[in-house]
Amino acid sequence: MIGVVRTWLRGLPAYLWGGWGAIASLLLLLAGWEFASQWLDPLALPDPRTVLATLHGLLTDGNAWSELAITGRRALSGFALSLGIGSALGMLAGLSMTASMMARPWVTVLVGTPPIGWLVLAMLWFGASDGTPMFTVFVACFPPIFIGAMQGVRTLDGQLREMAQAFALPPLQRLFDLYLPHVLSYLFPAWITALGVSWKVVVMAELLATADGVGAALAVTRSQLDTAGSLAWIVAVVGALLAVEYLLLEPVKREVERWRTLA
Amino acid sequence: MAHAGVNTAALELAGVGHAYGARTVLSGIDLHLPAGRIHALVGPSGCGKTTLLHLVAGLLPLQDGTIRNGFARSACMFQQPRLLPWKSALDNIALGLKARGVPRAARHAQARDQARRFGLDDTALAQYPQQLSGGMQSRVALARALVLAPDLLLLDEAFSALDVGLKAELYRQLLAEQARRPMGVLMITHDLMEAVRLAHAVWVMAPAPGRIATGFRFDDAPAQRTDAQVYARTAGLLEDATVRASFGLDAPAPAAPLALAAVGGLRC
Numbered sequence: 441m442i443g444v445v446r447t448w449l450r451g452l453p454a455y456l457w458g459g460w461g462a463i464a465s466l467l468l469l470l471a472g473w474e475f476a477s478q479w480l481d482p483l484a485l486p487d488p489r490t491v492l493a494t495l496h497g498l499l500t501d502g503n504a505w506s507e508l509a510i511t512g513r514r515a516l517s518g519f520a521l522s523l524g525i526g527s528a529l530g531m532l533a534g535l536s537m538t539a540s541m542m543a544r545p546w547v548t549v550l551v552g553t554p555p556i557g558w559l560v561l562a563m564l565w566f567g568a569s570d571g572t573p574m575f576t577v578f579v580a581c582f583p584p585i586f587i588g589a590m591q592g593v594r595t596l597d598g599q600l601r602e603m604a605q606a607f608a609l610p611p612l613q614r615l616f617d618l619y620l621p622h623v624l625s626y627l628f629p630a631w632i633t634a635l636g637v638s639w640k641v642v643v644m645a646e647l648l649a650t651a652d653g654v655g656a657a658l659a660v661t662r663s664q665l666d667t668a669g670s671l672a673w674i675v676a677v678v679g680a681l682l683a684v685e686y687l688l689l690e691p692v693k694r695e696v697e698r699w700r701t702l703a
Numbered sequence: 704m705a706h707a708g709v710n711t712a713a714l715e716l717a718g719v720g721h722a723y724g725a726r727t728v729l730s731g732i733d734l735h736l737p738a739g740r741i742h743a744l745v746g747p748s749g750c751g752k753t754t755l756l757h758l759v760a761g762l763l764p765l766q767d768g769t770i771r772n773g774f775a776r777s778a779c780m781f782q783q784p785r786l787l788p789w790k791s792a793l794d795n796i797a798l799g800l801k802a803r804g805v806p807r808a809a810r811h812a813q814a815r816d817q818a819r820r821f822g823l824d825d826t827a828l829a830q831y832p833q834q835l836s837g838g839m840q841s842r843v844a845l846a847r848a849l850v851l852a853p854d855l856l857l858l859d860e861a862f863s864a865l866d867v868g869l870k871a872e873l874y875r876q877l878l879a880e881q882a883r884r885p886m887g888v889l890m891i892t893h894d895l896m897e898a899v900r901l902a903h904a905v906w907v908m909a910p911a912p913g914r915i916a917t918g919f920r921f922d923d924a925p926a927q928r929t930d931a932q933v934y935a936r937t938a939g940l941l942e943d944a945t946v947r948a949s950f951g952l953d954a955p956a957p958a959a960p961l962a963l964a965a966v967g968g969l970r971c
Contacts, residue, residue, distance in 0.1 A: 599781070603779075603781065606779040606781075617787060617790070617798070699833075
């Protein structure tokens with residue numbers, strides 16, 4: 441574990457340096473925004489500097505951090521629940537042909553049901569508690585993770601499985617040396633997709649169902665016609681998502697999948 | 704790893720048969736493989752050789768007959784290297800030792816020892832399989848089997864896909880290992896010459912259903928055999944009517960049949 445943290449820290453500077461291209465393209469987007477804002481009414485599209493100043497104000501007076509923390513807690517706990525249950529059930533379903541065939545239509549139903557539908561159900565079941573956004577996030581994140589885990593197990597090379605049997609690998613070693621490394625290459629992209637979904641869904645759920653969190657704050661700015669405030673919250677949420685994905689998940693993924701890139 | 708006294712363990716097959724659904728692929732296979740001997744099963748593709756080996760390795764449930772495996776430890780090498788792509792060559796070699804619960808440092812030391820005998824240096828051992836050449840991968844696969852110090856080694860077309868130079872090298876390494884530590888080797892191959900080069904006994908299988916058609920014994924030490932001997936014996940086997948029929952070859956030229964006995968082969 442300490443080793444992983446150390447390699448993560450050691451790889452960070454080079455990784456960040458490699459991110460200049462991405463940063464440049466983001467700055468270009470910002471320039472486009474600024475350009476557009478010169479022609480539009482500030483109520484429709486305030487310029488980025490006003491928005492960033494608003495965000496700075498929100499962050500310095502301390503409100504933003506607590507709202508972000510509340511939203512983050514809900515999104516991450518729903519995501520974590522999905523990650524655990526979805527990965528485990530998906531892998532189990534992948535082990536059996538029958539189970540994967542049965543699970544497929546269920547997952548299609550889950551994917552097809554709009555998150556807003558789940559949200560309404562969750563509001564009926566859980567009221568204004570944390571359970572509503574958490575449940576909505578859980579249901580929205582579940583399908584991609586479940587499918588990724590199932591595909592990962594199903595696509596495992598039969599020859600390697602036979603080899604593992606011939607060398608009498610005990611179940612735990614089979615899990616850690618054979619199944620997990622292969623399945624992780626399917627799971628990681630699914631987890632990253634699901635993380636993005638969790639942030640979007642949690643804000644939507646909060647907007648409609650709770651009295652605190654970023655979504656609730658957005659509802660307030662909307663009712664006050666405060667476009668700069670709304671955009672400031674959106675920038676905060678997107679920034680938090682980018683930070684988690686590119687500073688945490690992406691480097692971990694690179695480390696875990698080093699074998700793949702060295703071919 | 705000293706083997707005190709004579710190892711009397713053996714692999715014993717009696718009346719082994721197997722069917723996939725209604726299709727019988729093996730029937731009535733009898734085989735006796737004592738320790739320290741190399742037996743080859745040769746036959747055309749589809750004669751059930753691989754099924755037989757899978758039965759011996761326990762990869763398929765036994766349907767018919769009995770298999771008594773008196774050897775304590777067995778190991779396998781397949782036609783493809785079948786290495787884990789996410790593990791270094793060293794960890795791949797040590798895989799079977801890890802399965803036996805050998806601690807990390809000890810299994811790495813043993814794996815390194817074995818690898819060195821096979822000409823794999825530390826640089827190669829630190830690499831992932833896809834960074835290694837096909838020949839290196841095969842060496843890693845053979846090392847992974849032999850590091851387990853098996854009493855019974857099962858080779859499933861292990862050398863079929865390799866070039867002649869690499870084949871010769873792996874034959875040498877296999878025979879050297881066999882000399883160091885006598886083990887029973889059951890190899891299946893469709894290459895008659897490979898069987899004649901390595902084996903003490905060559906069993907020729909015929910298809911539909913897979914059965915042993917005939918067998919030949921060569922009592923000299925495989926490591927001592929010269930190329931000329933191997934060619935002469937292979938030619939001798941190919942004159943045999945049963946062998947020709949098994950491989951679906953035309954009837955032999957009826958000229959003076961080459962006496963296999965003259966080049967050291969005995970029909971079992």
